[in-house]
Amino acid sequence: MAPLVQSSQPWVEKYRPKQVKDVAQQDEVVRVLTNTLETSNCPHMLFYGPPGTGKTTTALAIAHQLFGPELYKSRVLELNASDDRGINVVRTKIKDFAAVAVGSGQRQGGYPCPPFKIIILDEADSMTEDAQNALRRTMETYSKVTRFFFICNYISRIIEPLASRCAKFRFKPLSEEIMITRVLHICQEEGLNLEPEVLSTLSSISQGDLRRAITYLQSATRLFGSSITSKDLISVSGVIPEEVIETFFAACRSGNFDLANKEVNNVIAEGYPVSQMFSQLFEIVVGANDISDEQKARICKKLGEADKRLVDGGDEYLQLLDVASSAMRAICNMQEDFS
Amino acid sequence: MLWVDKYRPKTLDQAMVHQDIAQNLKKLVAEQDCPHLLFYGPSGSGKKTLIIALIRQIFGPSADKVKVENRTWKVDAGSRTIDIELTTLSSTNHIELNPSDAGFQDRYIVQEIIKEMAKNRPIDTKGKKGYKILVLNEVDKLSREAQHSLRRTMEKYSAYCRLILCCNSSSKVTEAIRSRCLNVRINAPTDEQIVKALEFIGKKEGLQLPSEFSARIAEKSNRSLRRAILSLETCRVQQYPFTSNQIIPSMDWEEYVSEIASDIMKEQSPKRLYLVRQKLYELLVNCIPPEIILKRLLFELLKKLDAELKHEVCHWAAYYEHRMRLGQKAIFHLEAFVAKFMSIYKAFLIAAFG
Numbered sequence: 001m002a003p004l005v006q007s008s009q010p011w012v013e014k015y016r017p018k019q020v021k022d023v024a025q026q027d028e029v030v031r032v033l034t035n036t037l038e039t040s041n042c043p044h045m046l047f048y049g050p051p052g053t054g055k056t057t058t059a060l061a062i063a064h065q066l067f068g069p070e071l072y073k074s075r076v077l078e079l080n081a082s083d084d085r086g087i088n089v090v091r092t093k094i095k096d097f098a099a100v101a102v103g104s105g106q107r108q109g110g111y112p113c114p115p116f117k118i119i120i121l122d123e124a125d126s127m128t129e130d131a132q133n134a135l136r137r138t139m140e141t142y143s144k145v146t147r148f149f150f151i152c153n154y155i156s157r158i159i160e161p162l163a164s165r166c167a168k169f170r171f172k173p174l175s176e177e178i179m180i181t182r183v184l185h186i187c188q189e190e191g192l193n194l195e196p197e198v199l200s201t202l203s204s205i206s207q208g209d210l211r212r213a214i215t216y217l218q219s220a221t222r223l224f225g226s227s228i229t230s231k232d233l234i235s236v237s238g239v240i241p242e243e244v245i246e247t248f249f250a251a252c253r254s255g256n257f258d259l260a261n262k263e264v265n266n267v268i269a270e271g272y273p274v275s276q277m278f279s280q281l282f283e284i285v286v287g288a289n290d291i292s293d294e295q296k297a298r299i300c301k302k303l304g305e306a307d308k309r310l311v312d313g314g315d316e317y318l319q320l321l322d323v324a325s326s327a328m329r330a331i332c333n334m335q336e337d338f339s
Numbered sequence: 340m341l342w343v344d345k346y347r348p349k350t351l352d353q354a355m356v357h358q359d360i361a362q363n364l365k366k367l368v369a370e371q372d373c374p375h376l377l378f379y380g381p382s383g384s385g386k387k388t389l390i391i392a393l394i395r396q397i398f399g400p401s402a403d404k405v406k407v408e409n410r411t412w413k414v415d416a417g418s419r420t421i422d423i424e425l426t427t428l429s430s431t432n433h434i435e436l437n438p439s440d441a442g443f444q445d446r447y448i449v450q451e452i453i454k455e456m457a458k459n460r461p462i463d464t465k466g467k468k469g470y471k472i473l474v475l476n477e478v479d480k481l482s483r484e485a486q487h488s489l490r491r492t493m494e495k496y497s498a499y500c501r502l503i504l505c506c507n508s509s510s511k512v513t514e515a516i517r518s519r520c521l522n523v524r525i526n527a528p529t530d531e532q533i534v535k536a537l538e539f540i541g542k543k544e545g546l547q548l549p550s551e552f553s554a555r556i557a558e559k560s561n562r563s564l565r566r567a568i569l570s571l572e573t574c575r576v577q578q579y580p581f582t583s584n585q586i587i588p589s590m591d592w593e594e595y596v597s598e599i600a601s602d603i604m605k606e607q608s609p610k611r612l613y614l615v616r617q618k619l620y621e622l623l624v625n626c627i628p629p630e631i632i633l634k635r636l637l638f639e640l641l642k643k644l645d646a647e648l649k650h651e652v653c654h655w656a657a658y659y660e661h662r663m664r665l666g667q668k669a670i671f672h673l674e675a676f677v678a679k680f681m682s683i684y685k686a687f688l689i690a691a692f693g
Contacts (some may be wrong), residue, residue, distance in 0.1 A: 018610070026663040063567070112484060176430050207460075212518065219374070219522075222366075222370065222374065222521065223363045223366065223367060223521070225366065236521065236522065237522075256646075257646050257649045257650065258646075260476045261641065268381060269358035269386065269527040269562045270380055270524075270527065271379060272523050272524070273379070273508060273509040274508065274510050276370050276509075276510070277512035283466065291588045306657070310510055310511075311663040312661060313511065313665055314657070315630050315631065315657075315660050316508050316510065317634060317635075318634065318637070318656050318657040318660045319657055319661075321656075321657065322653055322654055322658075325650045325654060326650075327656070328650070334650070335650075338651050338654055338655070
């Protein structure tokens with residue numbers, strides 16, 4: 001491999017906590033895992049929760065702390081969605097790895113080195129049901145020498161028999177204070193200077209996802225240097241400025257079709273992603289005080305429909321115009337449906 | 340040489356619009372490292388120009404020597420091998436291609452080319468750029484699988500190759516890819532910026548350009564700089580010296596669509612529908628994309644309609660456009676829209692005038 005330039009390493013990797021106790025906010029998990037470190041025994045684990053809350057970090061950290069750098073390669077198997085994880089892989093690769101016996105637990109170089117191996121299955125919710133079924137027996141047969149760590153966003157996508165074999169831990173979205181402390185720590189290390197107001201913008205656009213917050217911060221630093229304003233952050237994050245949405249919605253309220261059409265044209269010409277537009281519009285519609293619940297429902301129904309059409313590859317301009325026209329009809333109590 | 344190409348800014352410093360973005364990109368390159376980039380924005384806003392200028396900024400003048408290649412890749416896909424043909428534009432340091440041209444096999448193209456680039460890494464160690472650049476156009480037209488495999492390859496080969504992705508709407512690029520790239524939104528230039536660019540070209544060419552005339556071109560171009568420059572050149576050929584009320588020729592297919600629109604407004608009958616169908620076919624065989632036809636048709640119809648009908652018409656336009664994506668033959672859906680419009684309009688006329 002070419003020697004990587006130090007600065008090209010993503011900060012997300014650079015500041016990934018190396019130890020379980022450094023993981024932010026997930027106290028329950030941290031307590032159980034610190035216990036594991038002392039007794040060198042642990043159950044199968046299932047981590048679930050929204051992205052960017054530290055699931056993968058925790059799993060990797062515990063693996064590193066248990067085995068240390070030397071044994072890590074031979075004791076830990078890490079598979080994520082980008083690796084092929086069809087049923088064949090479960091039957092061969094995972095099974096072969098799980099079957100290998102390991103030496104009895106002796107501390108080596110200050111690491112506990114318990115007598116089992118760890119298989120980390122990242123993004124387990126993207127595994128097929130068949131593949132998950134194939135794992136069931138494997139988990140039990142080799143439970144003496146192997147522990148499984150499943151990581152997923154949606155626990156409902158993990159089949160029940162697998163879930164019942166594991167200790168489940170939910171990872172909570174990060175609160176604003178904790179996120180700000182982490183970000184401030186990185187800012188100090190990287191020599192950045194952020195205003196408090198910028199910090200709160202950062203935490204609001206990243207919505208509890210620390211990874212996203214750090215990525216935005218790094219992109220903004222690369223583009224704009226060490227002094228970053230809220231506006232810079234918004235421009236790298238792809239979030240549409242509040243004013244644009246407000247103007248758009250105001251045009252819908254006005255009941256004037258041509259005005260709305262002009263606004264739609266403007267949004268498209270400015271290049272704002274329409275899917276993003278929909279989700280921000282949705283928030284405004286739901287939060288609006290002066291329109292009735294029924295009107296809100298009508299708009300939301302249309303938003304859902306238009307979003308689906310967009311996913312199917314529909315044209316952005318036409319769909320946005322359709323949403324604008326429906327919203328206008330809902331707000332001004334015009335005819336609802338066409339047949 | 341067309342003016343569009345002649346006056347295309349060659350370096351980031353020369354950029355006439357998007358100066359701020361160009362300066363930021365320059366800073367980015369100056370720091371010796373360049374993340375993956377995703378440029379998105381409407382067509383004619385200058386994405387390509389910025390990308391070419393950026394590549395030049397990174398690799399110096401050697402990036403100008405591009406050769407067009409038509410190559411066949413042999414891809415091993417499980418049990419069989421497939422041959423895929425694709426045209427690429429490449430210099431020593433970058434390759435540019437349109438992976439969506441390969442249709443449903445685009446996934447293999449993405450993987451194969453990136454792998455190949457990773458294999459022949461530049462050997463000279465004195466050159467401090469240890470990576471090549473792969474420019475992928477129209478990423479929004481890539482299939483889901485291709486986008487997923489792109490996500491994996493992006494990380495795996497990030498040491499040797501940087502991707503620059505370019506697309507019109509970032510809604511159709513998966514979140515996973517967007518979060519791995521530095522997103523750069525390129526907005527369409529405003530009318531004032533277009534006027535400025537036109538005046539700049541006018542000065543360089545030594546033309547007398549009345550200001551009302553350039554303002555009219557800008558307004559007509561629909562915020563696409565490329566189109567504005569092209570129509571300026573067309574006008575130059577047609578009539579010079581310019582007069583401020585000179586006719587700006589619009590594109591012939593647009594004339595044609597507006598003809599269709601007035602046909603529809605004049606008479607609503609199966610016979611007229613038959614006539615319109617022939618015209619629509621005419622447009623389709625001339626390779627005008629069906630969604631563009633539909634959008635233009637809607638635009639023309641909206642100009643002539645009463646406010647109360649507009650809602651309904653735009654609803655149906657969105658409806659049939661979606662159907663067109665899901666279906667196979669565009670003509671059915673275009674015709675269905677026309678028929679629908681005719682029935683709505685006829686009902687409206689009967690209700691209004693009896």
